[in-house]
Amino acid sequence: MMLALNGDEAVAYAVKQSNVDVIAAFPITPQTIIVEKLSEYVANGELKAYYACAESEHSAISMIVGASAAGARTFTATSANGLALMHEILYIVSSLRLPVVMAIVNRALSGPINIHTDHGDSMAERDACWIQIYCEDAQEAYDTVIQAFRIGENHKVLLPVMVMLDGFLISHTTQNVDVLEDEKVSNFVKHRIPAEIEVFGKKVPLTLNPENEVPLTFGPLDLWDYYFEHKRQQEDAMEKSREVIRKVHDEYAKISGRSYGNGFIETYNMDSAEYAFICLSSTAGTVKSLIDKLISKGDDKLGLVRIRTFRPFPYEELPKALEGVKGVAVLDRSGAFGAMGGPVYNEVRSALYDSDVHPFINGYIYGLGGRDMTMEMLKSIYDDLVETVKSGKPKRKIEFVGVRE
Amino acid sequence: MIEIRFHGRGGQGAWTAVQILARAAIREGMYVQSFPEFGPEREGAPIRAYARISKEPIRIHCGIYNPDIVVVLDHTLLKSVPVTSGLKENGALVLNIPEKYLEQYIDKMKGPHDIWFLDATSLAVKILGRGITNTAMLGALLKAREVIPLKTMLETTREIFLERFSEEIARKNIELIKEAYKEVKKVE
Numbered sequence: 180m181m182l183a184l185n186g187d188e189a190v191a192y193a194v195k196q197s198n199v200d201v202i203a204a205f206p207i208t209p210q211t212i213i214v215e216k217l218s219e220y221v222a223n224g225e226l227k228a229y230y231a232c233a234e235s236e237h238s239a240i241s242m243i244v245g246a247s248a249a250g251a252r253t254f255t256a257t258s259a260n261g262l263a264l265m266h267e268i269l270y271i272v273s274s275l276r277l278p279v280v281m282a283i284v285n286r287a288l289s290g291p292i293n294i295h296t297d298h299g300d301s302m303a304e305r306d307a308c309w310i311q312i313y314c315e316d317a318q319e320a321y322d323t324v325i326q327a328f329r330i331g332e333n334h335k336v337l338l339p340v341m342v343m344l345d346g347f348l349i350s351h352t353t354q355n356v357d358v359l360e361d362e363k364v365s366n367f368v369k370h371r372i373p374a375e376i377e378v379f380g381k382k383v384p385l386t387l388n389p390e391n392e393v394p395l396t397f398g399p400l401d402l403w404d405y406y407f408e409h410k411r412q413q414e415d416a417m418e419k420s421r422e423v424i425r426k427v428h429d430e431y432a433k434i435s436g437r438s439y440g441n442g443f444i445e446t447y448n449m450d451s452a453e454y455a456f457i458c459l460s461s462t463a464g465t466v467k468s469l470i471d472k473l474i475s476k477g478d479d480k481l482g483l484v485r486i487r488t489f490r491p492f493p494y495e496e497l498p499k500a501l502e503g504v505k506g507v508a509v510l511d512r513s514g515a516f517g518a519m520g521g522p523v524y525n526e527v528r529s530a531l532y533d534s535d536v537h538p539f540i541n542g543y544i545y546g547l548g549g550r551d552m553t554m555e556m557l558k559s560i561y562d563d564l565v566e567t568v569k570s571g572k573p574k575r576k577i578e579f580v581g582v583r584e
Numbered sequence: 585m586i587e588i589r590f591h592g593r594g595g596q597g598a599w600t601a602v603q604i605l606a607r608a609a610i611r612e613g614m615y616v617q618s619f620p621e622f623g624p625e626r627e628g629a630p631i632r633a634y635a636r637i638s639k640e641p642i643r644i645h646c647g648i649y650n651p652d653i654v655v656v657l658d659h660t661l662l663k664s665v666p667v668t669s670g671l672k673e674n675g676a677l678v679l680n681i682p683e684k685y686l687e688q689y690i691d692k693m694k695g696p697h698d699i700w701f702l703d704a705t706s707l708a709v710k711i712l713g714r715g716i717t718n719t720a721m722l723g724a725l726l727k728a729r730e731v732i733p734l735k736t737m738l739e740t741t742r743e744i745f746l747e748r749f750s751e752e753i754a755r756k757n758i759e760l761i762k763e764a765y766k767e768v769k770k771v772e
Contacts, residue, residue: 183607183616316645348645352619353606355641461645468644551647 184356186317186349187212190256190282190342192356193324195226196364200251200371203231203242207261208294209346210284214256236261240268240281247277248397250386252328252371255279258346259286259300266304272339273308273413275397276385278331278371279339281309282324285460285512286346287548295549296346298459299513302522308413310340310420311490313459315439317354320344322437325364329427334374336420338413345461347549363434417491424488443493445485446500448474452482454564455501455538457527458510459486462545462552469557481561492526498534506539506568508560512546520544520577539564539573545580556581585638586731587648590721591667592657594625597718598633601655604722605731608740609637612732617642630665637731655725656680657704657717662689671697676728678768680704680717690771700728702768711760712753719757723764734765 184192191213194202202221204214220226229246233239236257247253257265262283272279283301287293301311310330314320320342327340344350374385378393387397401409421443428442439445445463448470449455456466463485470481484500486493501507509528511521519525524542531537543560546552560580567574588605592598599620606618617636625631634648650670659681661667668677675697681689682703693699704720719741726734738758745754 181610183603183610183618316643345645347619352617352645353603354617355610355615464643464645471643553646553649554644 180358180360182356182358183353184317184321184358185212185351185353186320186344187284187351188216189317189321189356190324190344191216191220192358193321193364194254195220196359196361197254197325197328197368198252198365198370199226199228199254201229201231201243201246201253202255203233203239203246203253204255205233205236205239205257205261207236207258209286209296209350210256210258210261210282212350213282213284217254236264237268240265240272240279243279244268244272244275244277245387247272247279248275248387250371250373250384250388252332253277253279254281256282256284258284259288262300262304263288266307269304269307269309269339271398274409276337276413276416277339278328278337280324280327280331281339281341282320283341283343284346284350285343293548294346296348297512297547297549298343299547301341301343302513304341305490305522308338308417309490310336310338310417310424310488311343312340312488313343313486314349315461315463315485317344317349317352317356318437319439320349321356321358322431322435322439325368326427326431328368328371330420330423332371333420333423333427336416336423337374338416338420343460348461357435357437359435367431367434421491424491439487440485441496443486443488444496444500445487447483447485448479449482449484449500449504451479452504453480454506454508454561454568455482455484455504456508456510456557456560457484457486457523459489459512459523462510462512465552465554466557469554469561472554473561486523489523492530494526494530497527497530498536501531501536501538504536504538506541506564508564509540509542510560511542511544514544514547524577539568541567541574542577543580544577550581552581585636585640585642586653586729587651588635588637588653588655588725588731589648589651590633590635590655590657591661591665592631592633592718593627593661594629594631595627596657597716598631598657601657601718601722602633602635604719604737604741604744605635605637607744608732608737611736611740614639614732615642630661651675653678653725653729653731655721657721659685659689662692668693668695668697671695673697676700678702678721678724678728680721680724682706686771698728699771700724700768701771702764704764707763707767708760711763712756720760720764723761724768727765727768728770734761737761
């Protein structure tokens with residue numbers, strides 16, 4: 180069914196269909212519409228879930244910890260400073276192996292205070308052991324939220340999942356969103372089945388429930404004796420999630436007819452490309468429009484590799500996708516003060532180091548605080564990249580695009 | 585792809601207008617984007633709202649700088665807001681303005697585009713009892729450029745106003761759109 184929904188509404192719609200048990204949230208621009216819609220769905224009986232109004236994001240995610248540990252399917256959403264306030268608890272969620280799903284409507288972190296999009300908020304949490312999937316538009320946000328429950332709750336994974344969409348550009352832009360029937364989604368996501376754990380020779384559900392045959396404690400002290408092993412297990416779960424992300428993506432493609440590359444990266448016009456852009460989220464759509472425009476003018480040398488899954492990072496897929504390319508422009512919508520470049524730039528360079536694929540790689544930081552990224556600006560980056568390759572001199576410095584200097 | 589920019593003041597319903605337009609276009613099987621000006625909105629302050637309508641899926645995600653159509657909900661904006669900025673050649677400028685003020689602004693509005701005008705405020709006061717002009721200007725817009733059929737616009741308006749308000753308000757807005765469609769004139 181084709182609806183007119185903005186990104187936030189699309190996320191709320193997906194959550195409504197996904198058999199969620201508990202939602203706890205605190206409203207913050209530009210995430211607000213998600214939680215407004217969900218509270219409306221719960222209030223009018225369309226969604227049979229427990230909705231908790233928290234007094235802060237720290238409390239919202241803490242309530243979610245309790246609910247998820249008790250075995251509930253949980254959802255929350257936030258942006259920017261709300262996410263920063265959750266920071267402490269994010270690590271607890273992942274270390275307790277709670278498959279929480281959270282939508283992040285990307286917004287620039289204060290200060291100075293700003294409500295518009297950049298990726299500084301979620302990039303600051305990239306090492307919190309949450310799976311991170313960045314969506315290009317409202318349709319993908321809808322599709323990905325549904326997939327996220329299946330990914331996180333898989334017993335090989337048991338990790339929380341963040342689903343990112345760009346503030347305003349996606350969250351507040353109404354577009355065509357094709358939603359699936361309730362029943363189809365329900366059959367796909369089913370209900371959460373907690374994992375089982377063997378304790379004293381008995382199999383008990385891995386939930387915080389005093390009525391368990393063997394009651395369990397969650398989050399006790401864990402010093403030099405086991406902490407490191409638990410962290411190692413988190414890394415192991417992240418690696419195992421790759422297969423699950425791919426399977427869930429492919430299975431969802433079968434019921435919806437929609438897929439996003441291989442679930443990790445999506446390529447566009449890479450067969451004939453000599454130059455490639457690498458970016459996340461909505462900017463990829465504008466890059467595709469530029470590529471189409473260039474092709475219509477007879478230039479088919481620019482391609483795109485959009486990174487959809489940033490955690491776990493697709494380090495094996497990237498070199499393959501970039502084979503034969505002379506120059507790569509990596510676009511970062513977040514700052515990295517004092518670093519060699521933005522987070523995407525650094526990880527892409529690292530992924531290529533041990534491969535046989537060694538194009539020129541320029542890093543461009545753009546769009547901080549919602550500064551628009553237009554097709555003209557993208558074209559100027561393309562020109563700059565071609566120039567770098569022709570001159571044979573790598574830039575090895577970060578360019579800032581669209582800023583007054 | 586057609587790109588449209590609405591100028592209005594906070595509270596005049598420019599954002600609602602582009603949402604109605606988007607839903608109507610989807611009903612026609614087209615692809616759309618509609619978005620408000622992404623800033624803190626204040627009642628009475630100049631604001632903009634945007635729409636893209638296309639037969640093909642829309643991938644671009646940036647601002648609209650060269651619209652095909654500009655719609656102005658309030659002629660008092662004409663003094664301070666450069667409403668023709670970036671308007672494409674052969675585009676259309678659709679103004680809510682009483683005819684007596686047209687002369688005062690017409691030179692400033694002229695360009696390689698056509699200009700349409702309607703006293704939508706008076707029409708809205710007559711039909712709705714309030715000077716809310718967003719739906720009237722959707723009627724005027726469709727006369728200037730038939731981006732979607734009038735019939736589809738009326739059906740969508742009815743649907744949205746029934747969801748949000750009442751049968752009576754839906755009926756009056758439909759009447760207003762029809763009247764506006766009839767009465768809007770092109771500057772020759």
